[in-house]
Amino acid sequence: MTKPISIPASQSEDTPKIGVYVCHCGLNIAQTVDCDGVAAAMAEMPDVVVSKGIGYACSEPGQREIREDIATHGLNRVVVGSCSPRLHEPTFRQMLEAAGLNPFLLEMANLREQCSWVHMKEPAAATAKAHDLVQMAVARARRLQPLEAPSMPMTQRALVIGGGVAGIQAALDMADNGYDVVMVEKQPSIGGVMAQLDKTFPTMDCSI
Amino acid sequence: MTDAGRHPRITIHTLSEVADIKGYVGSFEVKIVKKARYVDEKACTACGECAKVCPVVRPDEFNIGLSSRRAIYSPFPQAVPSAYVLNPQECLGNNPVVCSKCLEACEKKCIDFHMSDQTLDVRVGTIVVATGLAPHDPRPLDEYGYTRFENVLTSLEFERLVNAGGPTQGQLVRPTDRRHPQSVGFIQCVGSRSARRGKAYCSNICCMNTVKSTLVLKEHYPDMAVKVFYIDIRAFGKGFEDLYTRSRRQGVHYVRGLPGHVEALPDGRLRVAVENTASGSLEYYELDMLVLATGIEPAPSTQKLQEMLGLQLSTDGFFLEAHPKLQPVDAATRGIFYAGCAEGPKDIRESVTQASAAAVRAIRLMQADRISGEAITSEIDPALCKACGKCAEVCPYNAITVDTKKKTPAQVAKAACSGCGTCAAECAFGAITMHHFTDVQIGDQIDTLLDHDPAHKILTFACNWCSYAGADYAGVSRLQYPPNVRLIRTMCSGRVDEKFIWQGFRNGAPVILVSGCHIGDCHYIDANHWTVKRVEKVHKKMEKRGIRPERLQLEWISAAEGVRFAEVMARMEQLRRSVTQQEIADTVAILNK
Numbered sequence: 135m136t137k138p139i140s141i142p143a144s145q146s147e148d149t150p151k152i153g154v155y156v157c158h159c160g161l162n163i164a165q166t167v168d169c170d171g172v173a174a175a176m177a178e179m180p181d182v183v184v185s186k187g188i189g190y191a192c193s194e195p196g197q198r199e200i201r202e203d204i205a206t207h208g209l210n211r212v213v214v215g216s217c218s219p220r221l222h223e224p225t226f227r228q229m230l231e232a233a234g235l236n237p238f239l240l241e242m243a244n245l246r247e248q249c250s251w252v253h254m255k256e257p258a259a260a261t262a263k264a265h266d267l268v269q270m271a272v273a274r275a276r277r278l279q280p281l282e283a284p285s286m287p288m289t290q291r292a293l294v295i296g297g298g299v300a301g302i303q304a305a306l307d308m309a310d311n312g313y314d315v316v317m318v319e320k321q322p323s324i325g326g327v328m329a330q331l332d333k334t335f336p337t338m339d340c341s342i
Numbered sequence: 343m344t345d346a347g348r349h350p351r352i353t354i355h356t357l358s359e360v361a362d363i364k365g366y367v368g369s370f371e372v373k374i375v376k377k378a379r380y381v382d383e384k385a386c387t388a389c390g391e392c393a394k395v396c397p398v399v400r401p402d403e404f405n406i407g408l409s410s411r412r413a414i415y416s417p418f419p420q421a422v423p424s425a426y427v428l429n430p431q432e433c434l435g436n437n438p439v440v441c442s443k444c445l446e447a448c449e450k451k452c453i454d455f456h457m458s459d460q461t462l463d464v465r466v467g468t469i470v471v472a473t474g475l476a477p478h479d480p481r482p483l484d485e486y487g488y489t490r491f492e493n494v495l496t497s498l499e500f501e502r503l504v505n506a507g508g509p510t511q512g513q514l515v516r517p518t519d520r521r522h523p524q525s526v527g528f529i530q531c532v533g534s535r536s537a538r539r540g541k542a543y544c545s546n547i548c549c550m551n552t553v554k555s556t557l558v559l560k561e562h563y564p565d566m567a568v569k570v571f572y573i574d575i576r577a578f579g580k581g582f583e584d585l586y587t588r589s590r591r592q593g594v595h596y597v598r599g600l601p602g603h604v605e606a607l608p609d610g611r612l613r614v615a616v617e618n619t620a621s622g623s624l625e626y627y628e629l630d631m632l633v634l635a636t637g638i639e640p641a642p643s644t645q646k647l648q649e650m651l652g653l654q655l656s657t658d659g660f661f662l663e664a665h666p667k668l669q670p671v672d673a674a675t676r677g678i679f680y681a682g683c684a685e686g687p688k689d690i691r692e693s694v695t696q697a698s699a700a701a702v703r704a705i706r707l708m709q710a711d712r713i714s715g716e717a718i719t720s721e722i723d724p725a726l727c728k729a730c731g732k733c734a735e736v737c738p739y740n741a742i743t744v745d746t747k748k749k750t751p752a753q754v755a756k757a758a759c760s761g762c763g764t765c766a767a768e769c770a771f772g773a774i775t776m777h778h779f780t781d782v783q784i785g786d787q788i789d790t791l792l793d794h795d796p797a798h799k800i801l802t803f804a805c806n807w808c809s810y811a812g813a814d815y816a817g818v819s820r821l822q823y824p825p826n827v828r829l830i831r832t833m834c835s836g837r838v839d840e841k842f843i844w845q846g847f848r849n850g851a852p853v854i855l856v857s858g859c860h861i862g863d864c865h866y867i868d869a870n871h872w873t874v875k876r877v878e879k880v881h882k883k884m885e886k887r888g889i890r891p892e893r894l895q896l897e898w899i900s901a902a903e904g905v906r907f908a909e910v911m912a913r914m915e916q917l918r919r920s921v922t923q924q925e926i927a928d929t930v931a932i933l934n935k
Contacts, residue, residue, distance in 0.1 A: 218814045247817030259825035273786040283714035288368040289467035300682025300693040301472035307701035309351035323421035332505040335554040336581035
């Protein structure tokens with residue numbers, strides 16, 4: 135499924151050339167945090183080549199801008215200060231891959247879930263925190279190394295635990311698409327609670 | 343059901359439970375224990391001759407004890423598989439002197455008393471968890487008299503009574519006198535929407551299930567008086583409001599208020615006292631029968647499976663999805679998906695929708711015969727390794743091999759490593775590099791955040807799966823907490839090396855928090871046990887060195903505990919305020935000695 139990643143030696147050995155992007159997320163972050171101010175401060179840090187505020191980093195125009203900077207400035211590390219990495223880390227890793235960089239050369243600072251949204255009434259303190267968080271991300275980014283995900287075998291068979299209406303539907307959908315399914319049900323019959331019901335809403339027909 | 347039973351690609355194991363699951367996406371090794379049925383599943387034609395001669399009579403579970411079955415029985419007429427099943431605890435045994443009547447009655451000779459439980463080993467690539475629900479048990483809080491009055495039923499018992507395949511062939515009768523009730527009342531939210539009397543959440547299906555039941559009653563018995571006692575009716579789905587309006591139009595009386603008291607009258611009828619909050623008056627109703635709209639709770643198997651697979655639960659006790667909006671059917675563990683009520687109370691339509699979504703998410707991974715594995719793994723430098731064996735001891739996945747006698751350096755099996763980083767934190771010789779979370783990287787983060795004004799900052803280590811996610815949840819919930827908290831994310835709390843803590847204090851940190859998943863919930867099996875040991879060790883050393891141990895805190899915060907995260911942060915801020923500049927300076931001096 136994944137294409138093999140060939141890592142150019144330059145990505146790991148060159149001096150870091152870091153691009154920093156502080157996302158406004160509309161007003162989600164920018165209402166509380168002085169994003170452009172944080173970006174300006176980061177521009178002064180060693181190894182930072184580009185640093186700017188950006189409207190929506192995850193949007194197509196936002197990603198295009200970062201990809202263009204990677205090409206123009208020869209960036210080899212990217213820091214995005216935006217939402218939680220649990221949300222958009224896959225998005226930005228893909229963006230790096232599209233720009234020819236190893237996806238693990240990305241670092242994110244959580245400026246929304248863990249900053250602007252939880253310190254809404256303290257803009258100065260939130261901005262100071264954002265400054266620290268992005269600066270920490272830059273420090274980390276400087277040390278990022280390209281990584282390669284190993285390829286692992288995939289057994290094309292699924293286990294469905296539970297033979298109620300949900301388990302049956304999931305099993306049928308997978309089986310109809312050509313995958314073997316093993317279903318485990320602790321009762322002597324499948325059907326679950328649904329089989330015990332008389333009529334079901336909204337159709338008022340029987341359950342089995 | 344029958345489609346699933348007939349499908350050539352679906353193997354159904356009934357009377358079976360998952361005993362153990364090891365491995366990871368692509369190669370889960372599953373151990374299934376299949377209990378003996380004592381009837382050959384393939385040969386049995388479900389003719390029923392065996393049950394006719396069986397002398398043992400027992401309550402029928404499928405009809406919730408409202409009818410009886412034999413020790414050898416078919417669970418219900420449409421059962422899949424259709425084969426009969428023998429309960430060995432109830433059967434009188436195969437001693438011909440005692441019984442074995444069924445053996446004689448079975449023409450196909452498919453009853454086998456010597457059948458034994460089987461253990462099956464299966465390798466699968468993905469897992470769909472569809473463990474369903476348990477109906478709320480109304481017995482512990484008996485305010486509606488379920489255990490005292492026979493004419494008080496649960497909604498599931500009512501379903502069996504009105505079902506054409508049920509014990510009364512669909513004739514609704516009152517349990518005490520077997521006569522048609524003239525009046526039936528439904529009490530909503532039994533076990534739901536009240537932390538005191540059950541669960542705090544809404545069970546989602548009970549309103550519409552009751553509306554449906556009132557329509558069934560009005561269709562069969564147009565003159566019956568039907569009353570519904572409710573807090574508010576939640577008819578939010580497609581076509582639901584229409585059904586609710588139809589129910590009202592057909593004369594069902596909706597009374598806004600939950601009964602405070604139920605008592606039995608001498609003739610078996612029930613007297614219900616209720617404060618009607620719409621009219622503001624105390625009202626009394628005499629009804630022939632009461633139905634409790636019982637709520638939905640997590641299936642009893644939930645916790646065992648959660649521990650086996652290292653999954654997370656929400657505060658309600660249902661399985662927690664990877665993201666409530668964007669990954670609503672994914673578990674945080676790759677390759678595991680949720681369908682139906684395992685993830686939360688939902689109706690059939692929603693369960694079916696979620697099941698199809700889970701199937702597609704699983705197919706998305708299974709479509710190729712190889713997938714990419716975990717890139718964030720550890721690596722051992724053989725030149726620095728002293729072959730002490732500590733890393734192999736702490737690895738939750740047995741991914742590290744080392745020969746301590748021959749002193750051959752330790753090696754990491756990349757495919758088995760999941761990247762928790764506990765080995766790197768435990769290595770006393772600095773021989774292990776945890777990629778993407780290296781000592782140098784985390785050290786630089788600590789230096790950076792304590793570079794200026796360290797006395798006012800709260801250094802917090804948070805694991806990716808629980809406490810960091812809990813912090814995100816606090817954000818999504820807009821919970822406000824002190825802004826001087828700074829999080830350093832690691833994949834697991836087991837990654838937090840002792841030296842990170844000393845480095846923090848040496849740089850002037852007033853307090854440090856290490857946070858992770860609750861014990862038993864660790865995403866890396868049990869790596870956080872080592873976190874506990876390490877923090878205890880550091881506490882002792884702090885005491886010995888004259889540093890107040892309270893300044894290092896360890897907290898477990900789950901992905902669903904946003905409130906708890908905010909509370910812990912407020913507590914850390916209080917603790918921070920208790921640390922004086924002098925105390926910090928003393929600590930720095932001690933550690934720089």
